[in-house]
Every structure is written in structure tokens, then in C-alpha cells.
Amino acid sequence: MKRKKKAGTIGYVIFLSLFLFVMIAPMLYMISASFMPQSDLNMIPPRLLPSKATLENYARALAQQPIIKYVYNSFIITIIAVVICVTAGSMASYALTRTNIRFKTTFLVFVLAISLLPTITLINPIFKMYSNMGLLNTHIGLAVIISVLDLPMTIWFLTAVLKNVPISFEESAKLDGANMFQIFIYILLPLLKASIFSISILVFIGAWNRFLLSQVLNQFEDCRTVVVGLTLYQTTHTIPFGVVAAAAMITILPLLLMVLVFQKNILGGIMEGGVKEYPLFVNSLRQ
Secondary structure, three states, rough: OOOHHHEEEEEEHHHHHHHHHOOOOOOHHHHHHHOOHHHHHHOOOOOOOOOOOOOOHHHHHHHHHHHHHHHHHHHHHHHHHHHHHHHHHHHHHHHHHHOOOHHHHHHHHHHHHHHHHOOHHHHHHHHHHHHHHHHOOHHHHHHHHHHHHHHHHHHHHHHHHHHOOHHHHHHHHHHHOHHHHHHHHHHHHHHHHHHHHHHHHHHHHHOOOOHHHHHHHHOEEEEHHHHHHHHHHHHHHOHHHHHHHHHHHHHHHHHHHHHHHHHHHHHOOHHHHHHHHHHHHHHHHHH
């Protein structure tokens, strides 16, 4: 029995090590290549570490294209999309799990069906609708449609979480005179804090990497996102890999900062947040 358990542990460690290597090794090489001079990149076999670290690739990447502008556009669009998606998704999930709305199952199936539609099939009607509404080449227009497409995932995720949240706190709050809106704001949102941060990061990453919608709806360079800008630049110019790696590092930096800033919130306990907030809320009702 002990031998089987030990063999299983060894196999798990080996599998995890290989998985991490496959996932992390390309990223580590890209970081290294972004600091390599061109002579290192031309060597065969390729060097894994730069002979002399240089910021030349970063300087060329910033000088040859408006990456900072692209990053700014992507950040604004992504933040708006996350706020809309998480706000609407949390309210919809609350309504689906805490009210007696008819056809809730049908609605969830419909939401799932929307999420299964390929984006390419929606491009033409969205483009025509946005053209008539004057929303082409705008931050808010792109953010809204991205949030709509990510909303099904958010609703399904938060609905599954809410179904496993006990209603004892909510019932106690009702006895103390709280209405549905107060229960949602002061009871459920603290309980869902960790889950909301988790789905927010998933939506953030998905919105940041949206290519097809961004390319079709925001064609002007002033409104172009970083993913579209870098892709179009690479397809129309011959760019050394070092410059591409540097541009990629500038692109993913906001995503890395997002994870680092909110990692404590993601790892925090769901019940801990709710238990801390609930007594404060009840005391405010009784005053």
C-alpha cells in the first residue's frame, strides 16, 4: 500500500514538473531573448542566456510602434468590460439562485448556447449594428460587446458558487429588516469576494487577448488594442525576434501586475470575508 502511494506521489511530481516546464520554459526564454543582442539570437545552437544584457530591443519596440498607446487602449477597454460583465453577471446569478423566476433552467441553457457560438458568426451583424449606432472605433463599444460575450461564463461560474453558499446569513438579515438589495450588497458580495476576483481576472485575460472583434470594430490606430497592433505590425514588417520578445513582455506586463496585485484576494477565504462583514451590517440595521 505504501509503495503504491509513493509511486503515485512520484508520478504526480513528475507530471507536474513536466507540465510546469512546458508552460514556463517558453516564457523564460522569451524574457531572456528580450534582453539579448542580435548577435546572440543569430547563434546556432541558440543561447539560453544573453552574453550581455541590453535594453536595445525594448527601445526599438517602443520607437517603432505606439505600444504604450495600444496598451492604454487595451487597459481601458478591458477594465470597462470587466466592470460591466462582473456587475451584470453577479446580479443575474443572484436572481437565478435566490428568486422564484420561471424558466431559470431554460435561461441558463440559452446563456450557454450563446457562449458556444463562434465569434466569427457574430461579426457581420455586430459590425452593421455598431455602424448604425456610431459605436465603431470607440472604447465603450468594444468593451460592451466583449462583456456581453464573456457574460455567459460569468453567470455560470457565479451561479454555481451561489448555489453552494448557505442562506442562513440571508435569512437572519431578512429578520433584521434587510431588503434584497442590502442582502446582495452587504451579505452575498463579501461572501463572493474571492470568486468575483477570480472570474474578474479570467474576464480580464480573455478581454485583453480578444483579436477578431478588436480588429474589426476598432480599425483606427488611435483605438487599436495591443494584440491587434502587434499582430498587424509583425505581418507587415520583418522584425527581429528580440524586438518581438520585448514587445510581448511590454504587452503581458499588465496581466502579470493584475495577478500579483489581486493574488491575496483570490486566495482569501470566501467565508472569512462574509463573516467579518455580516455583524457590522446587522449592527447598522439595529441602530
